[in-house]
Amino acid sequence: MTSAGASPLAPEWLAVPADLNRLVPELWAHDVARRPGGGVASGELTVGGLGVGDIKSAYGSPVFVLSEPDFRARSRAFKTAFDAAFADICGGVDVYYAGKSFLCTAVATWVREEGLRLDTASGGELAVAERAGTPGELIGLHGNNKSDAEIRRALDYGVGRIIVDSLDELERVARIAAERGTDTPGAVDGTEAARAKVMLRLTPGIHAHTHEFIATAHEDQKFGLSMAPGTAGTGLSGSGFDGETGTASMAEEAVAAAAGHDSIELLGVHCHIGSQIFEPEGFEAAALRLIAFVAAMREAYGVELPEMDLGGGYGIAYVPGDAPRPPAEIATALAAVVRDACARHGITPPRISIEPGRAIVGSTTFTLYEVGTVKDVVVDVPVVDVPVVDAPGGATAGLTAVRRYISVDGGMSDNARPVLYDADYSVVLANRTSHAAAQLTRVVGKHCESGDIVVRDAYLPSDVRAGDLLAVPGTGAYCWALSSNYNYLARPGVLAVRDGAARWIVRGETEDDLLSRDMGV
Numbered sequence: 441m442t443s444a445g446a447s448p449l450a451p452e453w454l455a456v457p458a459d460l461n462r463l464v465p466e467l468w469a470h471d472v473a474r475r476p477g478g479g480v481a482s483g484e485l486t487v488g489g490l491g492v493g494d495i496k497s498a499y500g501s502p503v504f505v506l507s508e509p510d511f512r513a514r515s516r517a518f519k520t521a522f523d524a525a526f527a528d529i530c531g532g533v534d535v536y537y538a539g540k541s542f543l544c545t546a547v548a549t550w551v552r553e554e555g556l557r558l559d560t561a562s563g564g565e566l567a568v569a570e571r572a573g574t575p576g577e578l579i580g581l582h583g584n585n586k587s588d589a590e591i592r593r594a595l596d597y598g599v600g601r602i603i604v605d606s607l608d609e610l611e612r613v614a615r616i617a618a619e620r621g622t623d624t625p626g627a628v629d630g631t632e633a634a635r636a637k638v639m640l641r642l643t644p645g646i647h648a649h650t651h652e653f654i655a656t657a658h659e660d661q662k663f664g665l666s667m668a669p670g671t672a673g674t675g676l677s678g679s680g681f682d683g684e685t686g687t688a689s690m691a692e693e694a695v696a697a698a699a700g701h702d703s704i705e706l707l708g709v710h711c712h713i714g715s716q717i718f719e720p721e722g723f724e725a726a727a728l729r730l731i732a733f734v735a736a737m738r739e740a741y742g743v744e745l746p747e748m749d750l751g752g753g754y755g756i757a758y759v760p761g762d763a764p765r766p767p768a769e770i771a772t773a774l775a776a777v778v779r780d781a782c783a784r785h786g787i788t789p790p791r792i793s794i795e796p797g798r799a800i801v802g803s804t805t806f807t808l809y810e811v812g813t814v815k816d817v818v819v820d821v822p823v824v825d826v827p828v829v830d831a832p833g834g835a836t837a838g839l840t841a842v843r844r845y846i847s848v849d850g851g852m853s854d855n856a857r858p859v860l861y862d863a864d865y866s867v868v869l870a871n872r873t874s875h876a877a878a879q880l881t882r883v884v885g886k887h888c889e890s891g892d893i894v895v896r897d898a899y900l901p902s903d904v905r906a907g908d909l910l911a912v913p914g915t916g917a918y919c920w921a922l923s924s925n926y927n928y929l930a931r932p933g934v935l936a937v938r939d940g941a942a943r944w945i946v947r948g949e950t951e952d953d954l955l956s957r958d959m960g961v
């Protein structure tokens with residue numbers, strides 16, 4: 441890349457924007473814009489018409505700013521697109537919002553109002569759903585190590601599905617459901633009471649990441665029941681499986697075991713093949729394996745599996761150039777695969793469900809930071825990264841370039857993803873526009889770690905200074921949810937904006953909060 445003003449330190453995918461003030465639509469909530477020129481605060485970033493200057497003075501920073509209409513629109517988009525694509529196959533799709541991406545009672549309420557269901561993965565997430573009044577039958581409970589207390593809580597609340605992750609857990613759910621049977625109100629003869637509604641999480645050997653997927657026979661990970669032949673009977677706690685253990689899979693063993701328990705109602709099978717996936721092929725391959733499995737189980741045991749969950753993982757745009765597929769495109773591609781495979785195997789299509797998290801909440805939110813220190817560091821240019829035009833005859837020795845470090849008032853405590861996953865983000869100057877030259881910049885936090893990076897590489901106007909506001913888009917998923925109090929920083933709150941008005945849906949922490957669990961000497 442040799443565009444004008446490009447830094448030799450910039451990664452290959454990062455182009456110098458023609459206009460540093462432009463908002464790339466894919467990265468932002470639909471109601472984020474720049475205030476038109478001419479008037480007061482012209483050029484500042486607004487969400488639903490509310491300016492970031494007003495947000496900063498009323499609520500401080502850092503702060504997560506979430507567009508409620510955008511959240512609702514994305515929820516509806518998934519529900520509508522999948523319902524339409526699967527209408528003639530299984531009468532529509534149940535969309536479970538993956539609460540772990542970002543959950544509070546307001547969000548639980550919105551997803552219900554938009555016709556979605558809710559996935560939880562712990563007793564705590566279940567508690568939020570209960571506080572929001574989400575009906576039990578609209579909730580799923582995930583987790584590879586659910587405690588007995590979490591299983592009991594789920595059964596008490598009448599959750600619609602417990603997604604079972606191991607043979608161990610299947611036996612535990614069966615036992616707890618059977619024990620509860622006798623003392624549950626409405627129990628008939630101590631047997632009819634509470635059959636636990638169960639999905640089995642299978643590992644179809646498909647791993648997808650962004651653009652590619654790989655398929656393997658065996659899975660080397662903690663989640664799910666293996667579909668690989670020959671894995672039956674290999675679990676530590678044998679289920680007493682007496683099928684053909686030579687060729688059967690652990691997944692098959694689980695189906696047989698579940699069918700043998702009066703206290704279990706086996707709804708179907710589930711898989712989740714990864715996250716931040718852009719292409720539909722991995723989802724399609726996983727759906728094919730699950731459908732073949734359902735057909736095989738009907739053949740082998742006469743077991744009907746009326747539901748199938750294809751998980752979440754739909755990708756979003758984090759940096760310019762990321763091009764996620766719209767929900768309708770993914771839904772149409774998946775529907776074709778499910779329709780054909782079911783016809784080929786001669787099975788009635790199961791009721792399909794999906795579990796998007798990031799793709800619903802990720803782009804609804806930006807984080808607003810205030811700029812503190814600005815520092816230029818002279819860096820040796822790695823020889824391999826030098827554009828040819830700048831290195832005639834390979835004379836690259838001693839070439840240096842400036843990397844600007846801009847420190848903001850948050851960091852890895854409010855966005856752990858760059859540290860955890862090497863995740864890339866983008867950033868814009870938010871309180872004003874600027875026509876200064878582009879400067880390659882690294883936005884960093886205020887923590888005592890050199891790896892405390894918020895945005896690894898971005899071009900910002902060269903006149904950004906202390907007191908300016910920066911906005912980092914795409915922070916709705918797995919940022920607040922993963923936030924910490926490292927260095928005793930108060931975790932930011934989440935501000936929901938609708939019709940030009942803002943309100944806390946989770947307030948920011950105070951110094952009292954930070955000290956509230958310190959029990960003293």
Ligand SMILES: *Cc1c(COP(=O)(O)O)cnc(C)c1O
Pocket residue numbers: 538540541582712714715716751752753754795796797798799917
């Ligand atoms: C995390 C997770 C999801 C949601 O993933 P996204 O990438 O946020 O869509 C869905 N299902 C399961 C089982 C998960 O663990």
